[in-house]
Amino acid sequence: MGVDAVLGVAVLLGSGVTAGVLFAVALSVLPALFAMETGTYVHAHKLLGRNWDPTMPVVVLTSTVLAAALAFVADDASARVLFAVAAVLSLGVSAVSHLANVPINRRVKAVTDPTALPHDWEDPRPLWRRWHLLRTALSLVALVLNAAAVAVL
Template sequence: MVEALSVLVLLGTGLVAGVLFAVALSVMPALIAMTPERYVDTHRLLGRRYDRIMPFIVTGSTAIDVGFAVRADGAARLLFALAAVSMAGVAVVSQTRNVPMNRRVKQTRPEDLGPHWRDPRPAWRGWHLVRTCCAVAGCTLTAAAVVLS
């Protein structure tokens, strides 16, 4: 069971880190380059499936890291605990910063954009980079902990 959970937590943290890294490296620069109208349309299309699956993967990975932290000894315990905190950081930033911005953009009609529209892309990018760093740290810490346990 421990081996299966180890694979699952490595898969989960790796998926989260990989997806967020890809968005930061490729998707976000493309979105920033778009006109506001095109951005709103594209943003609606991009989040449809991520919004359903990513919270489950982040929460599941965090829970497994917590479970391993409770069970492990020594350095592995500390690494699993830090990994759990990092993955919890992904969840907190996502739910309190990026998701609310996503909801506002999804409720915006491109034809309603005007000079008063406040472009969320700079703030979204900044918070996205925070959660990407948390995810990469969580994945790295989980991998190191699995190796040591």
């Protein structure tokens, strides 16, 4: 098995985990969070978010680097283009996470008493969902492109 094939398996594993986790959150976790009273949501959000860092950033960024590397070293020209676009999309997943979802997460984690929210506190769930659905879509397209690129190697 050549370097392209080994890196191809690794990029599929990373981009598959990324897309799978984000899809599962969109499909099941988000509806559950929206069904909760606000105080319960804040408590649940804190519990759910504890183990994502640093795991998911490492998975996403490793997948991005692998796809970018394959964009340079793959023998097939069409595979190089597919890997390059997948790398850009994966970088987009990371950017949305760090620039949009993480600041919202920090704001929710800063709530000290979920039963006594300030009167001007705005529920972040709708905004968080929009950003999450964007990064989920980006990750799914990146996975499809990585898979197509590996198929033509």
